[in-house]
Amino acid sequence: MTGIELTDGPGASAFVPAPASPYQGDIARYWDQEARPVNLRLGDVDGLYHHHYGIGDVDHAALGDAGDSEYEKKLIAELHRLESTQAEVLLDHLGPVGRDDTLVDAGCGRGGSMVMAHQRFGCRVEGVTLSAKQADFANRRAHELGIADRVRARVCNMLATPFETGRTAASWNNESSMYVDLHDLFAEHSRILAVGGRYVTITGCWNPRYGQPSKWVSQINAHFECNIHSRREYLRAMADNRLVPQAVVDLTAATLPYWELRATSSLVTGIEEAFINAYKDGSFQYLLIAADRV
Numbered sequence: 001m002t003g004i005e006l007t008d009g010p011g012a013s014a015f016v017p018a019p020a021s022p023y024q025g026d027i028a029r030y031w032d033q034e035a036r037p038v039n040l041r042l043g044d045v046d047g048l049y050h051h052h053y054g055i056g057d058v059d060h061a062a063l064g065d066a067g068d069s070e071y072e073k074k075l076i077a078e079l080h081r082l083e084s085t086q087a088e089v090l091l092d093h094l095g096p097v098g099r100d101d102t103l104v105d106a107g108c109g110r111g112g113s114m115v116m117a118h119q120r121f122g123c124r125v126e127g128v129t130l131s132a133k134q135a136d137f138a139n140r141r142a143h144e145l146g147i148a149d150r151v152r153a154r155v156c157n158m159l160a161t162p163f164e165t166g167r168t169a170a171s172w173n174n175e176s177s178m179y180v181d182l183h184d185l186f187a188e189h190s191r192i193l194a195v196g197g198r199y200v201t202i203t204g205c206w207n208p209r210y211g212q213p214s215k216w217v218s219q220i221n222a223h224f225e226c227n228i229h230s231r232r233e234y235l236r237a238m239a240d241n242r243l244v245p246q247a248v249v250d251l252t253a254a255t256l257p258y259w260e261l262r263a264t265s266s267l268v269t270g271i272e273e274a275f276i277n278a279y280k281d282g283s284f285q286y287l288l289i290a291a292d293r294v
């Protein structure tokens with residue numbers, strides 16, 4: 001195996017494999033360099049660092065008056081609450097999970113969802129990301145929380161993981177499936193999941209009823225260097241890989257309040273309008289799909 005040794009600091013990943021493709025090298029670099037305030041300031045609220053979006057109604061009573069000197073702080077806390085609610089809803093769909101189970105977070109980012117899964121179920125959680133910086137960040141947080149023996153991130157391609165065949169109780173992709181071929185992705189989840197295990201994704205996908213990816217969807221792809229798939233592609237690739245949908249939940253209406261609130265904040269990144277327009281013109285959907293491995 002080719003790769004490089006990382007030696008900078010105690011949390012550094014011991015071994016970073018060479019990227020499986022030039023594209024994966026680009027994505028590893030993208031997330032190694034990412035430090036947007038909208039992600040770090042929200043994570044600082046309670047130490048759960050997410051790279052996904054929010055769902056649910058805005059609590060206007062908690063936000064208070066826009067003229068209030070504490071308003072921006074409250075707005076950040078509210079956006080973070082909505083992002084954590086999103087992860088809670090994903091975890092709600094994992095089915096029964098025991099302390100002895102192992103879960104896999106494919107494309108784990110800085111590890112917020114992994115920590116939440118461990119705190120809810122007491123289980124072991126293994127995460128993979130292309131970014132050594134993210135893996136180090138997630139492992140440092142797990143260490144600070146005293147759960148490093150149960151929650152671990154590593155630098156690894158989610159299409160070729162080191163996990164044993166048929167031993168994972170449940171696995172998920174939280175806004176990370178738009179970076180890979182879906183047939184390759186679901187073949188790997190299907191391999192590692194136990195029969196009867198559960199797979200869950202929350203994702204943005206283009207709506208086949210619209211026809212083709214809209215200009216807003218193309219703008220989101222360019223912004224994140226990703227490749228948003230259609231709803232049809234998800235369902236077909238799952239069916240081809242022994243993943244049978246048990247629930248398909250359209251979260252589009254539930255995510256719009258998050259985007260509309262975020263668009264008013266000082267932490268805007270410039271992609272807010274594309275998401276709002278794409279969701280509103282029907283070309284784009286925010287979906288949760290939970291599937292049984294049969």
Ligand SMILES: C[S@@+](CC[C@H](N)C(=O)[O-])C[C@H]1O[C@@H](n2cnc3c(N)ncnc32)[C@H](O)[C@@H]1O
Pocket residue numbers: 024027028031049050051052106107108109110111112113128129130131134156157158159173174175176179180
């Ligand atoms: C938008 S972030 C989502 C992070 C996390 N799931 C969350 O909800 O906070 C996308 C993640 O997918 C990861 N990713 C993309 N392609 C990957 C691949 N082929 N293998 C492993 N991770 C990948 C990136 O490294 C990044 O951590």
Ligand SMILES: CC(C)=CCC/C(C)=C/COP(=O)(O)OP(=O)(O)O
Pocket residue numbers: 036038039050051052053175176178203204220224226228269271
């Ligand atoms: C739903 C879709 C299409 C998601 C694309 C993947 C992605 C980049 C998610 C959010 O990451 P982030 O939290 O780092 O982004 P931001 O900085 O915009 O908050």
Ligand SMILES: [Mg+2]
Pocket residue numbers: 038039050051052053
């Ligand atoms: Mg974010």
